[in-house]
Structure formats: C-alpha cells, structure tokens
Amino acid sequence: MKPLTIAIDGPSGAGKSTVADVVCQKLNILHLDTGAMYRAVGLCALEMGIDPYDEAAVSRMCEEGKALVDVKYQDGKQITLLNGRDVSPLIRTQEVGGAASAVSRYVPVRTMLVKRQQEMAAAQPMLLDGRDIGTVVLPDATVKIFLTASAEERARRRMLQLQEKGTFTPFEEVLAEVNARDLQDTTRDLTPLRQAEDAILVDGTNITFDETVEIILKLVEEKYGK
Numbered sequence: 001m002k003p004l005t006i007a008i009d010g011p012s013g014a015g016k017s018t019v020a021d022v023v024c025q026k027l028n029i030l031h032l033d034t035g036a037m038y039r040a041v042g043l044c045a046l047e048m049g050i051d052p053y054d055e056a057a058v059s060r061m062c063e064e065g066k067a068l069v070d071v072k073y074q075d076g077k078q079i080t081l082l083n084g085r086d087v088s089p090l091i092r093t094q095e096v097g098g099a100a101s102a103v104s105r106y107v108p109v110r111t112m113l114v115k116r117q118q119e120m121a122a123a124q125p126m127l128l129d130g131r132d133i134g135t136v137v138l139p140d141a142t143v144k145i146f147l148t149a150s151a152e153e154r155a156r157r158r159m160l161q162l163q164e165k166g167t168f169t170p171f172e173e174v175l176a177e178v179n180a181r182d183l184q185d186t187t188r189d190l191t192p193l194r195q196a197e198d199a200i201l202v203d204g205t206n207i208t209f210d211e212t213v214e215i216i217l218k219l220v221e222e223k224y225g226k
Contacts, residue, residue, distance in 0.1 A: 004029060004125040004224055007133035007141035008216075011193060012097065012181045013154030014147045015204060015212065016129040021077075022213050024127050027220065030073060032120055034130035034137065035100065036080040037113050039091035040069045042099030044082055052102035059108040069113060071120070094177065101181055104131070105188040131185055134196035143223045144199035145216055151178050153205045 006023070008016050017033050024031040042052055044067040050057045061067050070081045080088050090096070103109050117137050121128060128137060134144035149157075155175035162169050185193040195201060200219055204212045 002142075003122070004143075004220075005121050005138050005141040006127040006143045006145070006216075006220060007138045007196075007199070008127065008129040008145045008147055009131060009133050009135070009193070009195070009199065010129075010145075010147035011154065011185065012101075013158050013178055014149050015157070015209065016147050019147065019204075019209070019212055019216065020127050020129045023216050023220075025076070026213070026217055027125075027127075029125040029127060030076075031078060032071065032117060032126055032128045033078050033080070034113070034117055034128055034133065036078065036088070036091055037069050037071065037117070038104045038109070038130075039096050039100040040080050040082045040087055041067050041103050041109055041113070042101075043087055043091050043096050045103060046096065046099055052099035055106050058103050059106050062106075062108045062112055067112075069116070098181070101184050105190050107190060110190060131193045132191040134199045135194060136191050139196075143220050144196050145202055145219065146195040146199040147202050147204060147212070147216075149203060149205040151175060151182065154178050 008020055010016050017035065020031045020033070041062070045052045045058050045061060048061065048066070050061060052058060068083050072079045072081065079086050080091060114137050117128060120126065121138055130137070134141055152175065155171060155178045158178065159169060159171055159174045162174070202212060202215055
C-alpha cells in the first residue's frame with residue numbers, strides 16, 4: 001500500500017497550515033507546507049533586489065541555482081531552508097506572501113519545487129497543503145480537501161494575527177489585500193487555484209478550528225481507515 005498522502009488546497013488565510021499541523025500531530029505524519037517553499041523563493045528574490053513580477057529574472061535566479069529551497073523537520077515542525085539558511089521566521093510577512101504569489105506563476109519555480117515535493121511525499125506518509133496539491137502535485141493523493149472560508153472571515157483572522165504582532169491595519173485594507181491575492185491566485189495562467197474534482201469542500205467560515213480539524217480527521221478515517 002502506498003503511503004498515506006493528504007492534499008489540502010485553498011485560498012490564502014483559510015487556515016490550511018495551522019489546521020494541517022494539528023491533523024498531522026493527530027495522525028503522527030509529517031506536514032509539508034508547500035506555501036512556505038514558494039515564500040522562500042519570493043524572499044530570495046526580494047533579498048537579491050529582484051522584482052518578483054520580473055518573470056525572466058526570477059526564472060534565471062532559479063535556473064542558476066541561487067534559490068535552493070529545502071525542508072527539514074525539527075521537533076515535528078517544518079524548518080524551511082533557503083540556500084542552507086533557516087528562513088522560517090522571515091517568510092510570514094505580507095510582502096513575502098505577495099512575492100510568493102507572484103513567483104509561483106513561473107514554470108522554472110514550480111518545476112523545481114514540485115519535483116522536490118513529490119519526492120518527499122513518495123517516501124513517507126505526509127500531508128501537503130498549498131494551492132495546487134490535489135490538482136498538480138499529488139493528483140493521486142489518498143484524501144483531497146479544499147479548505148476555504150469567506151474573504152471577510154479570512155481578512156478578520158489576518159487582521160487579528162497582525163494585531164498580535166503589534167501591527168494595526170484597518171479591516172478594509174486587509175480585506176482588499178485578501179481579495180487581490182485571491183484574484184491573482186485564481187487567474188494566473190499556470191496551475192491557478194481551483195478545487196480538484198474529487199476534493200471535498202470544507203468551509204470553515206462558521207465553524208471552529210477544532211471542528212474543522214475533526215471534519216478532516218473523519219474524512220481521512222473514512223477514506224484510509226486510520
């Protein structure tokens with residue numbers, strides 16, 4: 001039997017990574033946050049003074065081996081590495097998130113990262129979350145989930161996260177950023193964000209975090225028998 005693979009896709013701010021962390025703890029499997037890998041490439045472009053929207057320059061950066069992204073696990077958590085350096089704390093800003101959404105549209109970036117993600121998922125039971133896991137990276141995943149929430153709810157969560165970090169941004173501004181990110185992710189030419197035909201929709205707008213986790217665990221149990 002092939003290793004258990006769980007694909008969770010969904011828009012920015014839907015809670016994919018935090019939900020995935022808990023699901024993986026419950027199932028005792030690894031969580032590969034693919035979005036973090038794209039964020040690392042976006043960070044690399046910004047640090048090198050490259051415009052993330054300059055496709056030729058970003059592609060050249062990757063093809064020349066200047067944005068080597070890898071992952072290791074420490075105490076059950078993912079550490080994202082850029083050229084051997086732990087950049088986990090640096091990739092969670094709004095600026096890097098926007099850069100990640102831009103660079104993820106380019107073929108050399110996706111080719112490089114998807115190959116690495118598939119290699120890791122083939123080796124052991126794993127959950128991957130991102131924008132195109134069920135449609136491109138793991139089309140044969142054991143369980144596919146499309147996790148979403150309303151744009152307003154995702155903006156509210158993001159605003160609270162920013163407040164916890166000491167940044168007070170008006171709700172309308174955060175909502176505008178969420179909508180802009182959604183538009184960019186769903187209309188890009190290369191593997192746009194969409195729900196796989198065989199993915200199960202989980203809408204977290206009006207349910208709690210714990211309820212979301214339990215729904216996904218039940219779906220895994222029904223499909224895989226764990």
